[in-house]
Amino acid sequence: MNRFENQIAIVTGAGRGIGESIAKCLADGGAKVACISRSEANSAKVADAINAAHPGAARAYAVDVADKKAVEETAAKIFADFGRVDILVNNAGITRDGLAMRMSEADWDAVIGTNLKGAFNFIQAILRPMIKQRSGRIVNISSVAGLMGNAGQANYSASKAGLLGLTKTLARELAGRNITVNAVAPGFIKTDMTDVLPEAIKTGVLAQIPLGSFGAPEDIAAAVAFLASADAKYITGQTLTVDGGMVMA
Numbered sequence: 001m002n003r004f005e006n007q008i009a010i011v012t013g014a015g016r017g018i019g020e021s022i023a024k025c026l027a028d029g030g031a032k033v034a035c036i037s038r039s040e041a042n043s044a045k046v047a048d049a050i051n052a053a054h055p056g057a058a059r060a061y062a063v064d065v066a067d068k069k070a071v072e073e074t075a076a077k078i079f080a081d082f083g084r085v086d087i088l089v090n091n092a093g094i095t096r097d098g099l100a101m102r103m104s105e106a107d108w109d110a111v112i113g114t115n116l117k118g119a120f121n122f123i124q125a126i127l128r129p130m131i132k133q134r135s136g137r138i139v140n141i142s143s144v145a146g147l148m149g150n151a152g153q154a155n156y157s158a159s160k161a162g163l164l165g166l167t168k169t170l171a172r173e174l175a176g177r178n179i180t181v182n183a184v185a186p187g188f189i190k191t192d193m194t195d196v197l198p199e200a201i202k203t204g205v206l207a208q209i210p211l212g213s214f215g216a217p218e219d220i221a222a223a224v225a226f227l228a229s230a231d232a233k234y235i236t237g238q239t240l241t242v243d244g245g246m247v248m249a
């Protein structure tokens with residue numbers, strides 16, 4: 001299915017986990033994908049895998065999304081390499097958990113810087129050309145923690161809730177330019193980020209999931225691909241929760 005034929009996508013945090021799956025899913029749909037991660041090795045590994053299946057469909061870039069200047073330089077390289085950007089998926093994210101009372105300033109700043117400012121950095125870096133071309137899709141990866149809050153994740157929940165405000169505001173600012181901006185809020189998805197959690201926490205979370213299992217990165221990729229596709233042309237400013245029924249509004 002070539003629903004993304006002739007389209008250029010940027011996926012941040014594409015070196016592993018959910019971002020890797022999103023990059024592969026968009027490439028399977030015919031997109032050319034700029035795979036971004038912090039480490040060169042991880043984004044290159046994913047780009048190589050995509051190119052093995054779809055020759056020439058992917059390029060790897062390494063950048064810290066929290067670094068505005070470095071993001072601008074990377075975006076300039078992407079425009080030089082691909083010519084345009086049709087889809088931006090802000091997926092790069094980290095956790096630095098701890099109770100608010102004891103949370104260090106460094107842990108607060110790192111999470112807000114990567115998860116929230118990082119998304120804004122990439123949006124700003126691609127926005128002028130996207131506005132000029134009068135079409136585009138932006139998908140921000142939030143979290144159920146941004147919807148419900150989560151003890152021990154003041155920094156993470158704030159960053160993910162912040163992404164929802166950013167999503168709605170940009171949806172309003174950009175609707176007239178035929179650019180949609182939506183968010184996906186994953187529940188508990190099996191990746192490196194969640195593998196490190198203690199078994200007792202995993203068991204507790206599982207008990208709260210009506211569908212009775214953790215999600216897979218592909219479950220999130222499918223939702224992102226839908227929002228990035230022409231099928232979602234009349235959807236903007238929305239949050240698609242993909243969590244096995246954990247949060248029901």
Ligand code: NDP
Binds near residue numbers: 018037065
């Ligand atoms: P992983 O930890 O498995 O992967 C994170 C990816 O983000 C990696 O590729 C990493 O790069 C990249 N990354 C992290 N920090 C930066 C940075 N500063 N600059 C550039 N790239 C960076 O995470 P997941 O796949 O589990 O999560 C992906 C997104 O989904 C995150 O935003 C997360 O908050 C969100 N999410 C995840 C859930 C889950 O249950 N897993 C639930 C809800 C939301 P590198 O590979 O080089 O280290």
